[in-house]
Amino acid sequence: MTNDFVADWDALAETDPDVAGAIANEVNRERSTLRLIASENYASPAVLAAQASTMNNKYAEGYPGRRYYGGCEFVDVVETLAIERAKRLFGADHANVQPHAGAQANMAVFGAFLEPRSDDKVLGLVLAHGGHLTHGSPVNVSGKWFNFVGYEVDRETEQLDYDRIRDLAKQQRPKIVLAGFTAYPRVIDWVAFRSIADDVGALLWVDASHFIGLCAGGAYPSPVPFADVVTFTTHKTLRGPRGAIVLCREEHAKAIDKAVFPMMQGGPLEHVIAAKAVCLQEAMSPDFAEYAARVVRSARSLAQGLADEGIRVVSGGTDSHLALCDVRPVGLGGKEAEAVCDEVGIAINKNGIPFDPMPPLDPSGIRVGTPGPATLGMDEPEMKEVASIIGEALRNRTDGRVKEQCRARVGELMNRFPVYPG
Numbered sequence: 001m002t003n004d005f006v007a008d009w010d011a012l013a014e015t016d017p018d019v020a021g022a023i024a025n026e027v028n029r030e031r032s033t034l035r036l037i038a039s040e041n042y043a044s045p046a047v048l049a050a051q052a053s054t055m056n057n058k059y060a061e062g063y064p065g066r067r068y069y070g071g072c073e074f075v076d077v078v079e080t081l082a083i084e085r086a087k088r089l090f091g092a093d094h095a096n097v098q099p100h101a102g103a104q105a106n107m108a109v110f111g112a113f114l115e116p117r118s119d120d121k122v123l124g125l126v127l128a129h130g131g132h133l134t135h136g137s138p139v140n141v142s143g144k145w146f147n148f149v150g151y152e153v154d155r156e157t158e159q160l161d162y163d164r165i166r167d168l169a170k171q172q173r174p175k176i177v178l179a180g181f182t183a184y185p186r187v188i189d190w191v192a193f194r195s196i197a198d199d200v201g202a203l204l205w206v207d208a209s210h211f212i213g214l215c216a217g218g219a220y221p222s223p224v225p226f227a228d229v230v231t232f233t234t235h236k237t238l239r240g241p242r243g244a245i246v247l248c249r250e251e252h253a254k255a256i257d258k259a260v261f262p263m264m265q266g267g268p269l270e271h272v273i274a275a276k277a278v279c280l281q282e283a284m285s286p287d288f289a290e291y292a293a294r295v296v297r298s299a300r301s302l303a304q305g306l307a308d309e310g311i312r313v314v315s316g317g318t319d320s321h322l323a324l325c326d327v328r329p330v331g332l333g334g335k336e337a338e339a340v341c342d343e344v345g346i347a348i349n350k351n352g353i354p355f356d357p358m359p360p361l362d363p364s365g366i367r368v369g370t371p372g373p374a375t376l377g378m379d380e381p382e383m384k385e386v387a388s389i390i391g392e393a394l395r396n397r398t399d400g401r402v403k404e405q406c407r408a409r410v411g412e413l414m415n416r417f418p419v420y421p422g
């Protein structure tokens, strides 16, 4: 097979040095920065190649075998592969691989099951406790057009309290119960959520965007056997192209497919779907299971290390790829912590913590995650070192010499675990 027309770097550099230059700078940034942002990862060269292919050029509105355009025989091959692999990997009845991103996959759930501006309620985690923008934020279509009611984590344990969620469900009678979050570090009890939904005759929707790769690798319980519908992004722990997939039970297949196309989207991104097929294949390998286990093990180690540095770990630990940390005990807020980490070459994000007394733009916490470092091969010993660097940098944030030393320690790690070594 030839590689003509897949990712021709020389053509780009010659035609558009401005864009090529920015991409080259981004590659250097990735190579010199430790990526602890919990929602980010490194897609494999095979995933990136599929995405840079000429399938970009093809219009394919519709679904495999039922398209509005001719010439779809090869995009049908990749879309069918992606669908079959998604079904096999997660044991799902039905898969729609066309959503352009997580937000669009969630829109498809609204389109399939809810009437806008009606009494239909969705019961989801409040945003301040780890819910996502698309779970009812007033600035998002989910909150503008749909009726979200929020449950909270428990103030003491900072974990879900299923009895209280059940009581709220009985009181509110939602049409959909939503579980699956962006900043919740612990295992979610799918059996409990299924039974809460059944108690009130609601559908169970799980937004597994953050942890789906861990489910694929067997390192976190899969919601697929319990939920009516599961949406997830393909670019976070699943390590694929930017995009999303919807899985559902057979009885909802037609409604979901219609909601994705033609209700929410036009032509599918077949080059991205090709890359989704590649990442799903990669996720079936024993290597990926080892990866998923390493992600969780190293997140535990990072959380323990940060606790040893005097930082308070929300809920006391993690069972997943991320930890939420209250940095106030070391004398600063999340915004400043993010800036100090950035100065020493560590990318994290400021994050609200449950019942945060501080405002959203300067919250009390940070969120850290290990999907990126685990892809590079880092493991528990490296996460101990990273926690020590973060503690040192935060405590000595006004000391330029110490920060220089911290930056050098990050550089040493990045040299030992290079990004896209070539």
Ligand SMILES: *Cc1c(COP(=O)(O)O)cnc(C)c1O
Residues within 6 Å of the ligand: 039, 100, 101, 102, 103, 104, 106, 132, 134, 180, 181, 182, 207, 208, 209, 210, 233, 243, 244
């Ligand atoms: C990331 C995320 C999304 C949105 O994904 P985009 O691809 O950024 O639109 C939706 N839900 C959850 C829980 C997420 O973590």
